[in-house]
Amino acid sequence: MIRPILITGGAGSVGRQLAGMFLAEGRSVRIFDLPFMDFSGLEEEPNVEVVKGDITEKSAVEKAVDNVGGVLHLAALLPPTSERDRDKTFAVNVEGTRNISESLKSQHSSATLVFTSSISTYGDTSKEPELIKINQLQNAIDIYAESKIAGEQILIGSGVNFVILRIASIAVPAFLEPPEPWPFTADQRVEMVHRDDVADAIKSAVDTEEAVGNVFNIAGGTTWRLTGRDYVGDFFNFMGAPVDLAIYREEPGWNDWYDTEESQKILNYQNRSYAYYSGEMKAIVEEMMAG
Amino acid sequence: MPQSGQEMLDETIAACKSIAEGLVDQNQEWENSIVEIVDKFEEVSETFFFKTMPSVPVTRTAMRDAASVLKLKNASDWDAMGGAVETLITSAQNLIEKAGMKGTTLT
Secondary structure, eight states, X not given: OOOOEEEETTTSHHHHHHHHHHHHTTOOEEEXXXXXXXXXXXXXXXXXXXXXXXXXXXXXXXXXXXXXXXXEEOOOOOTTGGGTOHHHHHIIIIIHHHHHHHHHHHTTOOOEEXXXXXXXXXXXXXXXXXXXXXXXXXXXXXXXXXXXXXXXXXXXXXXXXXXXXXXXXXXXXXXXXXXXXXXXXXXXXXXXXEHHHHHHHHHHHHHOGGGTTEEEEEOOOGGGEEEHHHHHHHXXXXXXXXXXXXXXXXSOOSOOOBOOHHHHXXXXXXXXXXXXXXXXXXXXXXXXHHO | OOOOHHHHHHHHHHHHHHHXXXXXXXXXXXXXXXXXHHHHHHHHTTSGGGGSTTHXXXXXXXXXXXXXXXXXXXXXXXXXXHHHHHHHHHHHHHHHHHHOOOOOSOO
16 A cells, blocks of 8 residues: 655645645545644545644644655744744744654654755845855744754754755745735845745655755746846736835845755756746736636 | 726725615615625725726726616615615625735745
8 A cells, every 4th residue: 555645734725736746646645734724625535634633742743644655744834923923933843843753753664754944044145146055054034934944953863754945935826915025125136936836846855765865945946036126026017016016125035046956956846937927927917807 | 097996996985885875764785785895895995906907897897886876876766776786796795805815925
């Protein structure tokens, strides 16, 4: 019997997307998420097992991890929620990661654990002249990034088979509210990544033996390398909204351009260019205008 | 210069408020529906959606439907009023749903 892929935080949008990718290949998944989450459409699926529980509770995690073929660890508190309560953020993002790692170890599992970290762990790199590499000093400027650095450190010293993905800001092809402020200055280097490329990277990370034990930057690639002003200008143009409404950070934030040569070579996930994303956005707006 | 979504929404809210005035004497349900629409419109009126082009078609439809209802009310054409209020409720629901855009591009 092929062992299921565990997706923590699996009832969310990225978790569901990943579940769909594995199911399409005839593989089984185990979704682990908080009991109050919406599991509709998952519980009825034949190759989906739903485990409801809290990642901060070791017994629940042990049950979720039992006999899995791989772990996609997505469960986390994200900004802005993560910035409201440091203890809670560390309980979920750090101790939750420790619980998974220790459960895998105690079960002598060789399953690969894919940890979704963030490029925000590098902090303000705006003075760096080159592309940001994975050996860049990590320097958190918020609680979320601090918790992700701590999560990475747990895995690196754990002895489990891990892959750490430091994921850039995700561009979602949908009609969404812009953030206020944008988390970068107008002149700052910004490289986002398409949502579906992130899903491809995560799936590839658990399926690719060569990836194990590595840390990767996950970003869109050369076509996504823009300035904050260019990205935001395009966004407002897609929406047909006046660009002077855009509010930027006053000091540089944690966005930059990233060296993704190695991650692309091993994970082969950069499948959607910035032009492709722009086309999607224009099509969405046209559809809304038509109806 | 064509009206923006925001301007059309403001006009729609003003029309709905005029419709609601004294409508309770004619039909309590109609009045309740129109007051609820005004409340919902005011809740979403500051959202980014009304600064965008896609807000224009749906807001224009709601504005026209509100203008039709107001015209019927001013003409005391109560026979046609029920159907027109239903049409306005539908276009208002569509607008409120679209204006409830959420999320951002960030992790």
